[in-house]
Amino acid sequence: MKTYTALSLVLASFLVWASADRQDCIKLEAQSAILKFPSSIATAGQPYVFTLEPIGLTSPRKCLYYDHLLTVQCLSESNWSFCQTDASIKPTADGSLRVTIWPATIRASYQPWPPPSTSEETLNPGTFAVNTTIMVRYNGTDLSGSPFPIVVRPADFAPAFSMVHILQPASGIVGRALLVARFSQIADKFSNWIRGIDLIDCLMVRVSSPDVDVKLHWIMDWWIEVRANSSKAGRYSFQLFYVYPNGNKEAIRIQTESTVDYVGWFEFLSGPLSVQDIRIYGLPSHARAGSNISITVQALDKFQNPTQWIDPQIYDTRVQQNQNASIIQVQVLGPSQEVQNAAKEFIADMGLARWYVQCFLTGSYWVAVMFKASSSVVLHNGTFEIYPGYASPRTSSQAIPTLSEAGLVSMEMFLRDEWGNPSDNWDTLTISVIDTDRNMSLSVYGPAFMSAMGLSYYSVLTLSGGYMVRTFLSGILWQEKTIFISAQRQPSLQRSQVIGYGAGLPRTNQLLTVAAPLESGCNYSLWVILRDVYGNSMDFLDVVDLHIDGPGVATVASVIRYSINGTLEYTYSIIRTGVYEVRVLLVGQVLHVGFVRVYPGVFHPPATLVGAPDWVNAGDLNNISMSFYDVWGNECPVSGDLAVIIRSYDHGTTWNEGIQLTAAVHADMALILNVAGEYAGACFCNERLVGSIFRVVVTPSTPSQAVLLQKGVSSTCIITAVILLMDSYMNIVQIPVPLEDINLTLEPDVSWEGNITVCGSSYQILLWSSPVSESQLTIMYQHSRLGLYKWRADEDQESFKCSLHVTTAIFAITAFSSALILISIGCFLGWKSQIGIIK
CATH class of the missing domain: 2.60.40.730 (SOR catalytic domain)
Incomplete structure (x- = not known):
């Protein structure tokens, strides 16, 4: 860095030496130079160029950079320099000098504002522009043409160096033009005063409300006035802009007594009170009893601006005046025909007054608003209705049942306001119903309007038990009450139930399909559960009838009533087997039809x-x-x-x-x-x-054979015998057979006699015949041969031996039959004895 600095100094010294060596400046004389000025008018801030040409020289001058003997000055009449900086002098190639100056400030910039008054309509142009001179000297002597007079004109308008002055106080009355401000400090960037009619065309005023009309005016070419007019009272802001040719805007400063800002303020005050324009509002068509009923009156001027309650005959904005609301009177006449003066609540600064009255009885009211000052005028006649006030827990009442049947439960509410008027303030009433047993909230329906301003609500409480009813007025708990819901007294055929033996559905297409099986003689139970239409168990049980119909009789052993759950228990028994119809009736109507089938009991x-x-x-x-x-x-x-x-x-x-x-x-x-x-x-x-x-x-069955039992034989061949008739099973026929059914045949056919005698269950035969060597006796019973007996006489023996000649088969059967009878009798006697032991 130090190396670069030293090198620069050496290079600069070399250039100065080289320049001095090359420069050949010939000294001029005052008469050997001519000044050439382009114009006598210059503009502040813009360069003004003139030349100095040497004359009468034998050789051209070579002062290429400067000539320290040449001086240039810009002086005004007050010896002030009007140039912005020192003159710039540059040699040209032909030896001439080109001089450039920058004029800036003119004389008037240093004079106080406003300038001295004059009787002329417009100021002297010299007030805003002055003759100044350019003095050119060479070696202390003025050159030819010096001093040269020129006029310096202001530069273009500069908003930053200009200022608007607001008048104090900047206020007026609506409907009248108001001088808001004067724009006199109109200057360029060198604080030179600028005047010109065309300047006003480049100014624009922006106001905070479209209700204000603002205009700009030149006053004797001294200043521009900002004037405003409006029919709307109020405080308004404004801004003044300079509009450049390209459309850009620049705000101009605004000066008040204490501040400088880009925004200024002015105010329009209301005019005097206009009686015909007084506005009355706020009176309701209806109101609640006890509430403040207000009526608002606004004082207005003829432009509808709020103004003060001051009699227009004495209204004066130049002095401080107090409002007098007593020039307005409000009277109210109620249903009792008693006139009531409304009380004044407040007065605002700008004529807003309010009166109020409290009415406690419902009905129609008449109200009058009157103006009483320098003149008396009735401003308003009107009516309003007083409705009941808000419901009060203190004066309201309710009718809620303590006990009720299941279903629709009605709840009546009689709402009254604080003063006893029937209240229609039912929208502030809230009713909640809570099932305390099941901890759930139920809906409440209504209201249905009743007479005497009563309200009817209802809730569908279907389940028996306790319900908590809470009523609220305007969200505040009014009352709590418990409703106990019981089952309806009318049982429901659809909801009641039959269970137990006999409760089935036994028929399908009229065919018995399912019947409860019962055992004969046993006790069975049938439960009838009574419910109302909502399914609640009923404790009113005297409406049930039980009928059991069938081949036998049903015995009802007991009827137990369970009131707590609405159940009837029937205990019955049936002895006779078969199918029985079980019919349960509720108040005469069929609740249930079932069937039971009774089966036998245990085998006895x-x-x-x-x-x-x-x-x-x-x-x-x-x-x-x-x-x-x-x-x-x-x-x-x-x-x-x-x-x-x-x-x-x-x-x-x-x-x-x-x-x-x-x-x-x-x-x-x-x-x-x-x-x-x-x-x-x-x-x-x-x-x-x-x-x-x-x-x-x-x-014995029918005799099928006979047995001849020898009883005795005489020597004369007289046979005495007993005939036993026997059936096929060798049983002796015990019942005597008629003699005509018995036939005897003796062979050979010899002379013989016979006699048959009935003796008990046998026949005794006495038979004798002529002696023959051999005889044969055939016994017939109803044409059937029962027996064939042969005998012969044996002269060597005295006895008659018929057994030798009787058919062996017959004897065998006879002997077997006799033995069988004896055995049977013996066995039967023994068996009978055994049976006795078993018993």
């Missing part, structure tokens, strides 16, 4: 009915029937082994038979007994005695 062996014949013919097919019953006598299905055992009292024989039962209520067993006699029988099911012991007597 002693109740078994055994059907056995008291007597039978030997060999005949007979049945032993058994019907099985429960303890109530209902046929009862039985499964298992069924056995019948029959034993003889006479000969100890036993007859057994058994079958397998599968859900049988009846059983039949074939009974065939061949041996006549008395029998005892018993039935066993699964080894248990069923029914009672029965007795069967077996009688």
